[in-house]
Amino acid sequence: MLILMQFGATDAQVKAVCAVLREKGIEPLELPGEDRVAVGVPASLSADQRIALEAILGRMDGVSKVTQTSSPFKLASLEFRRTKTLVEIKDVKIGPGHFAVMGGPCSVESLDQFRKAAEVVKQSGAKILRGGAFKPRTSPYSFQGLQLEGLKIIKQVAEETGLATISEVMSADMVEAVADHVDILQIGARSMQNFPLLVEAGKSQKPIFLKRGPSATLDEFLLASEYVLNEGNNQVILCERGIIAFDRAYTRNTLDLNAVPVLKELTHLPVVVDPSHGTGVARYVAAMAKAALVAGADGVMVEMHPDPKEALSDGSQALDSEQFSTMMDDLRGLAAYMHLTL
Ligand code: PEP
Numbered sequence: 001m002l003i004l005m006q007f008g009a010t011d012a013q014v015k016a017v018c019a020v021l022r023e024k025g026i027e028p029l030e031l032p033g034e035d036r037v038a039v040g041v042p043a044s045l046s047a048d049q050r051i052a053l054e055a056i057l058g059r060m061d062g063v064s065k066v067t068q069t070s071s072p073f074k075l076a077s078l079e080f081r082r083t084k085t086l087v088e089i090k091d092v093k094i095g096p097g098h099f100a101v102m103g104g105p106c107s108v109e110s111l112d113q114f115r116k117a118a119e120v121v122k123q124s125g126a127k128i129l130r131g132g133a134f135k136p137r138t139s140p141y142s143f144q145g146l147q148l149e150g151l152k153i154i155k156q157v158a159e160e161t162g163l164a165t166i167s168e169v170m171s172a173d174m175v176e177a178v179a180d181h182v183d184i185l186q187i188g189a190r191s192m193q194n195f196p197l198l199v200e201a202g203k204s205q206k207p208i209f210l211k212r213g214p215s216a217t218l219d220e221f222l223l224a225s226e227y228v229l230n231e232g233n234n235q236v237i238l239c240e241r242g243i244i245a246f247d248r249a250y251t252r253n254t255l256d257l258n259a260v261p262v263l264k265e266l267t268h269l270p271v272v273v274d275p276s277h278g279t280g281v282a283r284y285v286a287a288m289a290k291a292a293l294v295a296g297a298d299g300v301m302v303e304m305h306p307d308p309k310e311a312l313s314d315g316s317q318a319l320d321s322e323q324f325s326t327m328m329d330d331l332r333g334l335a336a337y338m339h340l341t342l
């Protein structure tokens with residue numbers, strides 16, 4: 001439910017609406033808009049509660065109208081928060097007016113490998129360094145990541161380079177440990193509906209980078225983000241990383257670029273695209289990264305490796321140093337054209 005106040009409604013009138021809601025045990029959400037204020041009701045209401053509230057609120061001074069919101073997600077919805085969210089980490093901004101590039105290897109493999117990758121990321125003008133320390137692998141026999149040692153490497157290289165960092169956390173009990181070592185916590189596609197993890201991430205002070213599950217609808221994706229927002233962490237970044245469609249002969253997943261303009265219409269949260277997992281093929285990555293920028297994404301996450309053929313995970317989709325730098329040059333040109341700061 002959304003209570004739209006009249007133009008010029010006074011602060012006291014808004015407060016009175018909030019007080020009525022609180023009396024009913026509902027915590028209101030004040031939503032300052034460009035020209036008038038709205039008050040959101042994030043809770044789901046029964047039909048009886050809704051009718052009763054509509055009758056009371058609709059008659060109050062300063063109220064223009066009481067409407068029902070259709071979206072199942074509330075805190076993530078653009079109806080509820082009409083200013084787009086800008087996530088800030090160090091001097092990096094993810095959100096309106098900016099295009100953020102996150103680059104780095106799928107997995108942190110050694111200090112030397114990660115330093116080399118970081119150097120390329122930095123020199124090419126990207127500001128966020130990625131690298132998995134805890135790796136969700138389909139097979140238990142595949143490389144599982146350097147885990148705590150990997151986190152230490154990320155922290156060290158961040159200190160050396162000044163880059164912001166992002167790494168995946170796979171379980172609720174590891175949120176604190178990962179948060180101690182990196183700037184952004186990634187929740188992987190396979191964990192999108194790990195609800196205890198989402199709740200714990202919501203309690204963290206760090207921005208959360210939430211990847212869309214390979215078979216998740218956009219409503220499910222936004223409802224997953226709602227778990228984080230509901231704990232009071234507003235710094236959530238959504239990431240489209242490809243979904244499973246019928247043809248996997250040529251690409252690992254189908255990058256759903258439709259999701260970008262649709263999500264932009266539905267939510268105030270920044271939307272980032274991962275063309276690496278989206279295609280699974282290095283030679284298609286730059287094209288889809290550029291397409292993501294033009295489609296309105298707030299950034300891309302791209303896997304790169306100083307020596308892709310030696311990579312311990314996802315080598316076939318990793319750009320080498322030169323390919324990464326060329327992609328960055330192209331993105332810079334497109335960002336300027338779209339009036340975005342890269
Ligand atoms: C990754 O970023 O390396 C990763 C495992 O991604 P996803 O969760 O999208 O598969």
Ligand code: MN
Nearest residue numbers: 106303313314
């Ligand atoms: Mn990967």
